[in-house]
Amino acid sequence: MSVTLEAGAPSGASPPAGDDAIVTEGLTKRFKGGQVAVDALDLAVPRGSVYGFLGPNGSGKTTTIRMLLGLVTPTSGSYSVVPLPRVGALVEGPAFYPYLSGEANLMRYDAADPTAPRRTARTRVAAALDRVGLSAAAAKRYRHYSLGMRQRLAIAAALLGPRELLILDEPTNGLDPQGTREVRSLVKEIAADGTTVFVSSHLLGEVEHMCTHAAIMRAGRLVAQGTIASLNGGRAPRVRVETPDGADAARVLRGLGLSAVAHDGHEVSADLGGHATERLNASLVEAGVAVRGLSVVRPSLEEVFVGLTGEGFDVEG
């Protein structure tokens, strides 16, 4: 069911065999009323990556995920994704039966999967609960779970079977900093096992922390995708020197072979290249430059994002 085909000739841009966990081509969703939620989306999510799907609220991330899971029918375009029983998903927050225990809730979702063996259900449920640290609350009714526990139960549900792909829609929404850290380390752990993780977020910091790849959405359109490094635009980290002797400092840095030296009053900056900052500092002081401050500035995804979208954005702490 996960494979969508165009009626015409097979698509020319077929993914290389087995290399991608998700591929979409021209994927478009226009809701009744004409609102275009997703517009000609071309995604390629490599297997084994932790793929950040980034964009402001309302930029079409959740609609895309719903299409990938077969919940929403695309208006046009195609997508292909790992078969659903091998996809674990958290979509728009946890949803469970409040009067059932955490364990009974997971048994319920497991029973809905026609490929899940009944014989191993209890073991797999227990393992999933253990993995998210909910074993102690397994018999407790979902109604009495805290927000963080609910989120963790939803992640446990996504881990019920052997998964090749994990789709996590805003997994840290509503979590406290402790819970956020737990989710991040869980994602890293899962990715270390070779599972592809597709994580949507409106938090840049989160994507920078967790992901190897990212795509940036804006108003239903993809504005950039690639590895985090390539998204940073190859922009090298820069060294920034605060000094009253700006001109001297600039001369010293040029002399050491640093490129793109910029001099602006009491501040001098240059591409760091392969230089060690402590050596730079020593050379500056040796040349009689009074150094007030020395720092390395790494380009952040935030700058890239703002550059691409020109929109305000929630930036995490």
Added chain:
Amino acid sequence: MSKVEPEVRDVEAGEPPRGGGPRRIPGLVPVAESRLTAEVGPRADLPGRIALQGPPALPVPTQDGGTGPVSAFLRMLGSELSLTFRRPRNLAMLAVLAVVPVILGVVLRLMGDDLADGPGGLIQQVTGNGFFLSFISLSALVPLLMPVAVAVVAADSVAGEASAGTLRYLLAAPAGRTRLLAVKYVNAVLFCLAVASAVSLAALVTGLILFPAGPVTLLSGVAIPLGDALLRMLIVIGYVTAGMAALAAVALALSTLTEAPIGAIAATVVLVISTQVLRVIPQLDVVQPYLLPNWWGDFDAVLRDPIAFDDLSSGLLAFGAYILLFGSLAWARFTSKDITS
């Protein structure tokens, strides 16, 4: 970049791809194939199918004894039944329905002589033979109270999951839309059976305790042994269940139209009440045969000798038509709708 060609797409897990050949994006064939194979048995050998090329498919536990389509369906049905029959609301409805015959029986026992409706009247018959309490009880409950109980369960079945958000997780599991709908309907029908059985059993037990038992005199004057009468009671339970199952199909169709379970339940109940009203307007005689409640009360055909199977079968035909029509509507709607809840 934007492609607008119509697309061909497998809607249902396990369904063969429509539109003929197995055109797929090559990269994902092996794994998809392994899943299809796991679900519908050996299909990899069908002609024209690209079977298991490329990297070896991941092992899917097929020979587990728990993943055949039938056993997987039963497992999901079991999960559904345990939700339905453990839910306090549903148990309370069953209990209330089962208490009605007891109350009726006690009232008739205490005041039967004052209420007597003359020889041959139903009340007279109950006080003469406890067996008839079940008929009185069903006649009292079938027009409205039993339909309400059925509406609550059947109309809640899809809309309730949608409003709780659990529908998206069931479908992502992936439960399969047709499969989920089938489970929901079978579950609703079994609840109808539980409702009909609970009322009949409670009435029989109460009737046989409070009133004399013995050979049952039918409407046509013939007396049959109590054992035979109990067998006929099974036919009654089956007929009433079928009538309620037809209503459940209507409720299920309404349930796929909304994310508000209370809306679907209210719509079903309003439908029952308004058709009951239409039935008693003499000028509307012509539409009567098309109204579902018109057929619900015909279970007293078993009180004739021989049983008036003609009456029963025309009722069953009407129920079957309703189930087919509204089942198709529910399916058409549910398999095509966008799940945005």
